[in-house]
Amino acid sequence: MLIVSLLILVILLWVALFKYGRRRMYELAAKVTAPKSERPLIGVAHTFLGDTEDIMTRLQGYSYEAMSSNGGMLRGWLGHILYLFTVDANDIEVVLKTHMEKDDLHRFVQKTIGYGGIFAPxxxxxxRRKVMVPMFSPKILENFVDVFSLQSEILSRKLEARAGKGSFSIWTHLSSYTLDSVCETTLGIKLKAQDDPKTPFLFYLNKLLDLITQRIFHLWLQPDWMFKLFPQFVEHEECVRVLHEFTDQVIKKKREELKIEKIARPEADSYCQLQDYKNKSFLDLLILLSGGERGYSDEELREEVLTLIIAGTDTSAVGIGNTLKLLAKYPGVQEKLYLELRHVFGDSDRPLVKDDLPKLKYLERVIKETLRLFPPVPFIIRKVLTEMKLPSGHVLPIGSGVVVSIWGVHRHPKYWGPDADKFDPDRFLPERFQLSNPCAYMPFSNGPRNCLGYQYALMSMKTAVARILRSYRVVGDEESSPNPQMRVKLNIMMKAVDNYSICLEKRDR
Structure with missing residues (x-):
């Protein structure tokens, strides 16, 4: 009995000391609006027990609660861990410029693909950012348009078998298109996933993203020792093995090719200049710009390559899918877009070339408005290492995490007016698009750690959507409301629950 009493006393003493050491955090958190679902001890942890659709729905709800709260901020305790949920563009700008360390939840991504640029400390x-920046220059990216164009032609031919045959999920077609494009531009290889949608790389990539999402939101899967007790661990390790083996083989082969080229071209040391490397793949550029044989190790190359593949494949596919879903709901917008395509391409069935992209201005507005309402990455989380007062007056306590709701700030009436939830591509007309803060629109983040691949993704999306609409009409239930409804889930990125189920009809020429 004495031992039990001592044990209880030790536990109580530890809890008291733990809370005393965090008294400043509790003091500052108390000044932030609490969500309606907050409970003692567990905070909001109980609200994330459902599937990925339930999780996304809950986070959307918190975004709307934050809009109406004092200073656009909401607190959320996950047990003893404090997160501050913000939709205020001015606060977001300061957070993204000054708090660049990723939150600890990113460790579940780091455990699978390593320290690629998006997730690295x-x-x-x-x-690594300094190496990556020149890779995404316009002169290099424009050379990839031919790849997007060719892959979009293949995509259009593959869709012909589904046209006029009712509803089907276009997700596999879209992710195969983006994976083929990304593998050719990033690795310099032709994967031909569109010819074989069941390619292991694509299957294990999608499975891995789902498993990572489960670990992030299900507390019992977070400790490594506990995760190993669940069947998901075996699946997780198999996914990692397949993805690592594939990229390691490509990197090894590329190293050998560069050695042969160096022997054949002794002057190759100078081909890091722009005029020499603009036609190469991202893997070529990573090797060359990091210092060649003295640069990145094979492991570092794998980390960066996997990050580029995951980001490039899912981001573009989600953006294309969301655009097609919205065009089905709003046939008037789709018809206006088709008229623009006819104006640029006429009756010709020629492939798209880089000079066509700047002419497709309405298409760009449609995609930008889609990215506003349905951003592929709806949330960013940053770690607070130093206490800081924000423009709203809220103070960030050390040890907390800041959840930047891109979903929320994109739909905030403060920045987009009372019709913020309305689908209106013309709000991106130059004369109308005037924001008080650049962080009011940030589909690919903002600040020093923003996404370098923004223009790359836009090129890929515009090319694919243009090719599909030139050949097919997207049909579906017309939206009776100007505010589009779509069931979405959170699998690292935000995706449609129905895996982008649409109907296509062949256009008559």
Whole structure:
């Protein structure tokens, strides 16, 4: 009995000391609006027990609660861990510029693909960012349009078998298109996933993203020792093995090719200049710009390559899918877009070339409005390492995490007016698009750690949507409301629950 009493006393003492050491956090958190679902001890942890659709619905609800709260901020305790949920563009701008360390929840991504630029700690991210920046220059990216165009032609031919045959999920077609495009531009290889949608790489990639999402939101899967007790662990390790083996083989082959080229071209040391490397793949550029044989190790290359593949494949596919879903709901917008395509391409069935993209201005507005209402990455989480007062007056306590709701700020009436939930591509007309803060629209983040691949993704999306609409009409239930409804889930990125079920009809020429 004495031992039990001592044990209880020790536990109570530890809890008291733990809370005393965090008294400043509790003091500052108490000044932030609490969500309606908050409970003692567990906070809001109980609200994330459902599937990925339930999780996304809950986070959308918190975004709307934050809009109406004091200073656009909401608190959320996950047990003893504090998160501050913000939809205020001015606060977001300060957070993204000054708090660049990713939150600890990113460790579940880091455990699978390593320290790629998006997920790396600051001390690793900073020097790697300098290597990546020149890779995404316009002169290099425009050389990839031919790849997008060719792959979109293949996509259009593959869809012909589904046209006029009712509803079907276009997700596999879209993700195969983006994976083929990304593998050719990133790795310099032709994967031909569109010829074989069941390619293992695509299957295990989608499975891995689902498993990572489960670990992030299900507390019992977070400790490594506990995760190993669940069947998901075996699936997780198999996914990692397949993805790592594939990229390691490509990197090894690329190293050998560059060695042969260096022997054949002794002057190759100078081909890091723009005029030499603009036609190469991202993997070529990573090797060359990091210092060649003295640059990135094979492991570092794998980390960066996998990050590019995951980001490039899902982001573009989700953006294309959401655009098609909205065009089905709003046939008037689709017809206006088709008229623009006819104006640029006429009756010709020629492939798209890079000079066509700047002419497709309405298409760009449609895609940008789609990205506003349905951003592929709806939330960003940053770690607070130093206490800071924000423009709203809220103070961020050390040890907390800041959840930047891109979904929320994109639909905030403060920045987009009372019709913020309405689908209106013309709000991106130059004369109308005037924001008080650049962080009011940030589908690919903002600040020093923004996504370098923004223009790459836009090129891929515009090319695919243009090709599909030139050949097919997207049909579906017309939206009776100007505010589009779509059931979405959170699998690292935000995706349609129905895996982008649409109907296509062949256009008569």
């Amino acid at each position: 600051v001390q690793i991210w900073r020097p």
